[in-house]
Structures are given as structure tokens and as C-alpha cells.
Amino acid sequence: MSLGRLNHVGVATPSIAKSVETYRVLLGATAIGEPFDLPAQGVKVCFIDAPNTQIELIEPYDESSPIAGFLRKNPAGGQHHVCFEVADIAVAVAELKAKGATVLGEPRIGAHGTPIVFVHPKDFGGMLVELMETPGEDH
Ligand SMILES: CC[C@H](C(=O)O)C(=O)SCCNC(=O)CCNC(=O)[C@H](O)C(C)(C)COP(=O)(O)OP(=O)(O)OC[C@H]1O[C@@H](n2cnc3c(N)ncnc32)[C@H](O)[C@@H]1OP(=O)(O)O
Ligand SMILES: [Co+2]
Numbered sequence: 001m002s003l004g005r006l007n008h009v010g011v012a013t014p015s016i017a018k019s020v021e022t023y024r025v026l027l028g029a030t031a032i033g034e035p036f037d038l039p040a041q042g043v044k045v046c047f048i049d050a051p052n053t054q055i056e057l058i059e060p061y062d063e064s065s066p067i068a069g070f071l072r073k074n075p076a077g078g079q080h081h082v083c084f085e086v087a088d089i090a091v092a093v094a095e096l097k098a099k100g101a102t103v104l105g106e107p108r109i110g111a112h113g114t115p116i117v118f119v120h121p122k123d124f125g126g127m128l129v130e131l132m133e134t135p136g137e138d139h
Contacts, residue, residue, distance in 0.1 A: 019046075019077070043065055083130035084129065090107070
């Protein structure tokens with residue numbers, strides 16, 4: 001496995017609408033996607049494009065959302081995870097597990113329509129890391 005590009009920075013928020021306004025007004029964001037629901041992942045999502053990566057705004061879809069706990073601890077939201085691209089998610093998972101990392105669950109389809117998986121924050125000094133299979137790669 002080799003570390004690919006930083007695909008996005010995940011930012012948890014209690015309100016995507018309010019966060020969009022913040023990025024638009026304070027940072028002049030213009031490339032703002034339409035919010036959409038990912039019930040299978042327990043989140044509502046909205047992408048804000050930067051020239052070299054994206055901000056992934058995520059809001060709980062419901063109380064069972066995996067980010068509900070994070071927002072209880074951080075009511076205003078905040079930086080939640082970073083997502084790096086990998087060529088082959090199965091290879092990445094196997095290598096991480098062989099090296100003793102805690103891979104959370106099985107790969108599933110994420111917000112970009114390709115397989116994703118998360119690695120526990122304790123393996124990265126307190127940072128939740130998401131790996132995403134690079135779109136359009138032959139596997
Ligand atoms: C998938 C759609 C989209 C995409 O890009 O395609 C997304 O990215 S959606 C993102 C939301 N989904 C997830 O986050 C799934 C993976 N997350 C998890 O499995 C859990 O949130 C987990 C295991 C990271 C944390 O579990 P929980 O929320 O129940 O909290 P705990 O109290 O058990 O936390 C244990 C420990 O981890 C620390 N923690 C929790 N969340 C984070 C975080 N985002 N960043 C850094 N650290 C985090 C928490 O403070 C605890 O630390 P401790 O020192 O033990 O108190
Ligand atoms: Co993400």
C-alpha cells in the first residue's frame with residue numbers, strides 16, 4: 001500500500017447549512033455541493049471544494065449516527081477525520097491489520113461511491129483516519 005492524496009478533511013457539524021455559510025462568508029468558498037443523505041453511514045454530507053482537496057461537512061442523519069457521540073463531546077463540531085486515497089482498499093486493510101492497526105469494520109461504500117474504511121484514532125495519535133479507494137482505479 002502507498003499513501004495517496006488527501007481526498008478530504010471530514011468536519012462534523014450540528015448544521016451543514018450554518019457551516020456552509022461560514023465557509024462561504026469567511027473563506028469565500030464558491031464550489032459548494034448540494035447536501036445529500038447517506039443513511040447507511042448515518043450522516044448527511046456536503047462537499048466544499050478547495051483547489052487540491054475537499055472539506056466534507058458531515059451532520060448526524062439521526063441519533064444513531066457514528067458522529068453523534070463526537071458532537072455530544074464537541075457541540076460546535078470540528079475536525080473529525082482525514083481521508084487518504086489508496087489504490088486497493090482490500091490490500092490496505094490486510095496490510096494495516098498485519099501491522100496491528102485497528103481497522104473499524106469492513107469496507108463499505110462512502111460518499112464518493114467507492115469503498116472506504118476507517119482506522120481507529122489510537123493508531124494515529126488521536127486522529128481518525130479514513131481510507132478511500134481511488135475512484136476509477138483498476139483493481
Ligand atoms: C462514510 C461517509 C463519509 C465518507 O467520507 O465517505 C464519512 O467520512 S462519514 C464519517 C462518520 N463515520 C465514522 O466516523 C465511522 C468511523 N468512526 C467510528 O467507528 C467511531 O466514531 C470511533 C470508533 C472512531 C469512535 O467511537 P465513538 O464515537 O463511540 O467514541 P468513543 O468514546 O468510543 O471514542 C473512543 C476514543 O476515540 C476518540 N475519538 C472518537 N471520535 C474521534 C475522532 N473523530 N477523532 C479523534 N478521536 C476520536 C474518543 O475521544 C475516545 O478517546 P479516549 O482517549 O479513549 O477518550
Ligand atoms: Co469522510
